[in-house]
Amino acid sequence: MNEEKEEKVTKGNEKKTEQKEKKKDLKKENTFLKEQIKKKENELADYVNTLKHLQAEFENYKKRIVREQTNFLEFACKDIVIKILPVLDNLERSLSSARDAADFEAFKKGVEMVYSHLVDSLKKEGLEAIDSAGQRFNPQEHEALMQVESDEHEEGTVVEAIQKGYLLKGKVLRPAIVKVAKGCESKEKNNEQKEEEN
Secondary structure (H helix, E strand, C coil): CHHHHHHHHHHHHHHHHHHHHHHHHHHHHHHHHHHHHHHHHHHHHHHHHHHHHHHHHHHHHHHHHHHHHHHHHHHCCHHHHHHHHHHHHHHHHHHHHHHHCCCHHHHHHHHHHHHHHHHHHHHHCCEEECCCCCCECCCCCEEEEEEEECCCCCCCEEEEEEECCEEECCEEEECEEEEEEECCHHHHHHHHHHHHHC
């Protein structure tokens, strides 16, 4: 019996020792997990701070871009205006000289020079007139104001440009307003009579 008691006591002691070991292991694991949680919380806090910082930077970037675009739009025409100012100066001189002298030819020559200077300045910026008269009607470059009968022009051909159209660097800035040839009624009647006769 003593042996049984001893065995029970030994088993009991072993269980207690085992339980103490388990408790120690659990405490170690608990401590390790708490450290890991703290570490992850610190990482999370760093990520949140980084995100807030990036968000603030992005907001500042958007504001800066809007400000730059606004400035660009306000002063986009600055270069062209600077290039056209001499034309304005020349026009003022022409008008001033026209008031002082009654020489129409000199005035006309001055205005022609100013016009030429203006055209050259605009060409340098990529402006070119749309060639219309005698050309086939193109709805991308022309705006038909009316159709007119014409014996000289084929149907669908631009007879006359009422207002010039312009391209800016190859894109239509303003379409030309034109008169377009349509089939002549007398021709149509003659053709119909010839067909009836045949």
